[in-house]
Amino acid sequence: MSKKAPAELNPRTTSYEFLGPPGALLITLGVPFATYALYFGCSEQTGGCPPAIVPANISLALSDPAWWKGLWDTQATLMYLGWYAFCIAAWAILPGDLVTGTTLRTGEKKQYKINAFSTFLLALGLTAGTVYRYGPQSFTFLHDKFVGFITAAILMSVVQGVACYAASFRPGALLALGGNSGNPIYDFYIGRELNPFSYGTFDLKTFNELRPGLILWVLIDVSMVCEQATRRGGFSQVTDSMWLTLIFQTIYVADGLYFEPGIFTQMDITTDGFGFMLSVGDLAWVPFVYCLQARFLVFSPIVMGPLFAAAVVAVNMTGYYIFRTANAEKNDFRNGKNPKNLEFMTTESGSKLLTSGWWGRSRHPNYFGDLLMSLAWSFPTAFGTPITYFYVLYFLVLLIHRQRRDDEMCEKKYGKDWKKYMKLVPYRIIPYVY
Numbered sequence: 001m002s003k004k005a006p007a008e009l010n011p012r013t014t015s016y017e018f019l020g021p022p023g024a025l026l027i028t029l030g031v032p033f034a035t036y037a038l039y040f041g042c043s044e045q046t047g048g049c050p051p052a053i054v055p056a057n058i059s060l061a062l063s064d065p066a067w068w069k070g071l072w073d074t075q076a077t078l079m080y081l082g083w084y085a086f087c088i089a090a091w092a093i094l095p096g097d098l099v100t101g102t103t104l105r106t107g108e109k110k111q112y113k114i115n116a117f118s119t120f121l122l123a124l125g126l127t128a129g130t131v132y133r134y135g136p137q138s139f140t141f142l143h144d145k146f147v148g149f150i151t152a153a154i155l156m157s158v159v160q161g162v163a164c165y166a167a168s169f170r171p172g173a174l175l176a177l178g179g180n181s182g183n184p185i186y187d188f189y190i191g192r193e194l195n196p197f198s199y200g201t202f203d204l205k206t207f208n209e210l211r212p213g214l215i216l217w218v219l220i221d222v223s224m225v226c227e228q229a230t231r232r233g234g235f236s237q238v239t240d241s242m243w244l245t246l247i248f249q250t251i252y253v254a255d256g257l258y259f260e261p262g263i264f265t266q267m268d269i270t271t272d273g274f275g276f277m278l279s280v281g282d283l284a285w286v287p288f289v290y291c292l293q294a295r296f297l298v299f300s301p302i303v304m305g306p307l308f309a310a311a312v313v314a315v316n317m318t319g320y321y322i323f324r325t326a327n328a329e330k331n332d333f334r335n336g337k338n339p340k341n342l343e344f345m346t347t348e349s350g351s352k353l354l355t356s357g358w359w360g361r362s363r364h365p366n367y368f369g370d371l372l373m374s375l376a377w378s379f380p381t382a383f384g385t386p387i388t389y390f391y392v393l394y395f396l397v398l399l400i401h402r403q404r405r406d407d408e409m410c411e412k413k414y415g416k417d418w419k420k421y422m423k424l425v426p427y428r429i430i431p432y433v434y
Contacts, residue, residue: 009105010174013181017190017405024189031280032154035288036071039147042292042387044299049385073148079141080152087211090119091202098201101264104194106174112264113201116210117257123215127222137230142223143298146288153213153284160204160283161188161276168193168273176273191273205274208282209263210256216287218253221246224294228301240309241302241380245294248316248377255324262331267405289391293381296388304380312379319372326358326365345424347417355424361431363422364406367399368430403428 096115
């Protein structure tokens with residue numbers, strides 16, 4: 001255990017991200033608003049994607065107490081709480097290996113139980129059994145109660161954000177270096193404590209990162225497939241666009257869950273605190289925004305045909321190949337392996353940075369693969385509306401922001417060696433372009 005004094009162990013944050021407290025407040029209010037807006041702006045219930053919007057109608061709806069009451073669904077809330085409890089129970093009951101995380105400032109290393117992939121398989125197995133036994137109409141409730149589930153997830157995010165912020169003031173809490181500004185609005189949003197509600201091998205931050213929201217995203221996609229099957233007369237009538245959307249996104253989620261140990265070196269886990277930013281992102285934004293394409297295809301079914309479908313599959317598989325092989329190169333190298341004999345440079349601190357393979361083509365080649373996959377997820381919706389391409393634009397902004405954060409941290413860590421590295425690997429995300 002570190003002998004450092006509390007002030008030395010938890011220094012005051014001296015710089016802001018996201019434009020400081022005003023930006024944090026804007027995003028704190030904006031993310032729930034945007035989650036609802038993407039539903040009402042692309043929905044069968046409101047008349048299309050986008051609907052024919054008349055300002056007077058919007059004003060009338062917002063002034064109607066019945067509209068606000070419609071955001072709440074008691075049954076959906078109870079079901080969401082049951083889902084969250086299921087994820088906790090699966091974590092506790094299912095077997096899993098123990099993985100050691102990075103060294104904390106206290107000198108300690110946390111151990112994490114990993115069984116996210118087996119939780120995913122259990123959830124899919126129970127879902128498949130239900131649909132096989134009772135038909136596709138038995139699993140359309142996520143589609144039918146979509147708004148109620150959004151509200152439940154946002155409320156869970158708020159409760160967790162408030163609880164984690166309050167708990168961070170207890171004696172002995174290890175704070176995040178970027179979340180101890182003293183401004184409650186900013187610290188609540190960014191996350192004040194590094195690992196709040198962490199007991200034994202359970203850690204709330206890593207639990208939320210992979211389980212409740214990410215797995216729910218796939219289950220929502222399945223519900224959209226079931227809704228389309230119910231409307232069109234069975235699974236044999238589900239469109240190729242819907243099947244591809246489900247397959248692509250399921251593969252992406254399964255990859256993240258199967259390679260669960262990879263998250264323990266990511267900035268979200270090693271550096272960021274757990275506050276409203278991560279809670280609302282993990283629990284509400286991911287499952288209820290990332291399923292937009294599948295939700296659109298329920299009320300706007302599109303038949304792609306073999307040629308268009310083959311082209312989209314090629315884009316997705318190219319993106320996935322880059323994403324997976326780049327991550328494999330990085331993980332092998334971090335674990336002391338170099339099966340491809342990749343070139344690298346050694347910094348003055350003794351750290352090694354890859355300068356060949358995918359990591360010689362750009363500093364974040366896995367982000368490039370991510371972007372290609374995001375395009376492939378949107379192409380099945382064709383080109384009749386820009387709203388279904390929201391995820392591509394959002395993801396581009398998100399990844400550029402992450403890349404800049406990563407580069408700033410590396411520049412502080414490696415100093416002049418980082419400048420040498422940038423000359424060897426000049427491209428940030430897209431090789432030969434950016």
